[in-house]
Amino acid sequence: MIEILNTTELARARGAGALVADILQSLKKRATVGTNLLEIDQWAKTMMLEAGAESCYVDYAPSFGRGPFGHYICTSVNDAVLHGLPHDYALADGDLLSLDLAVSLRGVVADSAISFVVGDSPSAADLAMIDATERALRAGIAAARPGARVGDISHAIGVVLTEAGYPINLQFGGHGVGSTMHQDPHVSNTGQPGRGYKLRSGLLLALEPWVMADTDELVTDDDGWTLRSATGCRTAHSEHTIAITDGGAEILTLSTA
Template identity: 70%
Template sequence: MIEILTPDQIDRARTTGALVGDILHGIKERVKPGTNLLEIDVWAKDMILGAGAESCYVDYAPSFGRGPFGHYICTAVNDAVLHGRPRDQRVAAGDLLTLDLAIKTSGVAADAAISFTVGGAPHAENDALIRATEEALAAGIEAAQPGARIGDISAAIGDVLTGAGYPVNTEFGGHGIGTTMHQDPHVSNIGRAGRGYRLRPGLMLAIEPWVMVDTDELKVDEDGWTLRSATGCRTAHTEHTVAILESGNEILTRPTR
């Protein structure tokens, strides 16, 4: 289903998106070497419920997972990149940590992800991965204009990722979002410009470039959820929810501070 939201729903999505951004960056500020992934999940739960919001993950049970997910945030470390199910694991200085969060308020969802190095010290491999996903996200958002096509977004993202020397997986990518978290259209992280669904005002998209250093293949953890690079290489993932407007687009998941 491709959902076109009303102006009132887009306005409510602004509130949801700002909360997503604030929770993600609030958690990032609290993470330090020795932080447990289960501790991060408790922080996310407290912040979501404290704001009167609803988790999109706790009861999430799609066909590709071993559901329900049962947690409030995705936490992926180093070679993990997508659907990272929180577990009893402490992060160390230099680890590459990805946090992915989707919530709903007033009946409208928003979804975003950030990757960062635990401890904050420069780390050449981490920094290159994160920079590539952030630049790819910026390019994808720039291409997400009313009247453009999904393929324009995919091509813009893919040009940045392949230009940085990274292979691109096509199994998982961005997606439509609205009154539910995952909707059509699928937004691949590589593609051909001028192809696919034409973007219309009222469409919301979760655009999410992610990469692995030396492979485009994934493997699944025994938890049935966490997706890791097949070679054990490091990974990064950056995501924003974007609304297509008459005048262009708007990033909804920036933090307010």
């Protein structure tokens, strides 16, 4: 299913995007050495419910997971990159943490992810990997405009990640959003320009470049959800929800903090 939002729905999408951005930035500030992942999950729950939003994750039970997910945010640490199930773990200095959050507010979903290093000891390699995903995200957003193709976005993302030296996994990528969290079209993190669905004003897309330092192979934890690098290498993940407008892409999950 591909939804095209009208003006009223797009206004609600902006509200959902602002809420997701605010929650993620608040969690980033609060996530320090010693913070437990379950605390982060509880903080996310409290903030979204106080805002009148609904979680897209608690009851989420897709075919690839061991559902329902049962938590309010994905917390992926170090070699974990996607769908990190919050558990009893206290963050240590130098941990690379990715937070992925999707909420529904007034019937419209926004989805975003950030990666950052906890504490005061970030490695140059970690910072470079995070920067590569952020640059790839910006490139994908710049390619998103009415009349362009999904392949144009994928190609722009892929060029940045490949030039930075990271392998690219094609199992998981960006996607459409709207009244539900995951919709068509799928947006791979590399692809051929000029191919795929033609973008239209009113389309919402969640673009999410993610990489693993030295592999494109994932393994799944015993929890049935958390996806890790097969080699144990570090990982990073960046994501924004954008709206395609007549003037180009509008970032809905951009923090103003």
